Amino acid sequence: MVFLMKLVRFKYNNLEKNGILGNEGIKELSCSIIDAFKASNIQPLLKKDEVYNINEVKILPPVKPSKIVCVGLNYRDHALELNMKLPDEPVLFIKPSTSVIGNLDQIIYPTSSKQVDYEAELAVVISKKAHQIKKEDVDQYIGGHTVLNDVTARDLQSKDVQWTRAKSFNTFCPLGPCIETEIDPSNLEISLKLNGEVKQSSNTRNMIFSPQELVEFISNIMTLNPGDVIATGTPPGVGPMYIGDTVEAEIEGIGVLKNYVKG
C-alpha cells in the first residue's frame, strides 16, 4: 500500500463498519481493516455514496488484536528521568485482548488499586502473519500506526513481581482513534494531556529500540497475527489519573485518543 489514509472501525445503527476518515467524514469500506492493509488500490473497495458524519457514529478500536505485546523502558529521556541504564534488549509483557477499548470510552478504576497511571505510546499494527522477520523486511508486515494508552495500576505493579495484574484490567488498553497507514514512525511528536494539562511530551526519535527492531525481536519469539498490536513504550512524565479525569494521548499525524476515568 502506498497511500496515506486513516482507517477506522465504527458503529452506526448497531452495525459494525469499516471506513476511511477524511475531511468530509467517514467513507465506508466494503472490506475489513486487515484487507484494506493489503489493497493496492482502495478506490474499488469504497462503497459508493456511503459517507458518515463522525459525530453520528461510535468510533470503535481500529482492530481486534489477538494480543498486545508491550515494551517496558524504551525512551532514552524516560530512562534518564528514572536514572536507569539503557536496556540491552527490550523487556516485554502482554496485555490481553479483553483490555482494549476505543476512543471516548471509559477507563474503569479497579477497586483493588489506589494508583492508576497513564502511559501514551505509539502502537504498531501488524498487517499479516509475521514469524522470524528480519528488521529490513519488517515494513511489509506493518499495516500502520495508532495511539495506545498503556494504563497501569502502578501500586500493583510495584507489589507483584509479574506485571500481568497491573496491566490487564478490562479497559486498560485504550486504542485508536484510527490507523494511519503510511506514516514514518521515526520522528513523531508524542504527548499526553490530563484534564487539558500537558503531562508527557517527547518525540519517537527518542526511542531506544525502533518499531522495526521491536517487530524483529518479538517475531523471533512468537508469531504475530494480522491485527496484533505492538506498544512501543512511553516517554517521560507518567503519572496518576483519578476518577473524573479526562486523558488525551496524541501522536503527530495520527490523532488524539481521548478517554474518561470512571469509578
Ligand code: MG
Ligand atoms: Mg508502557
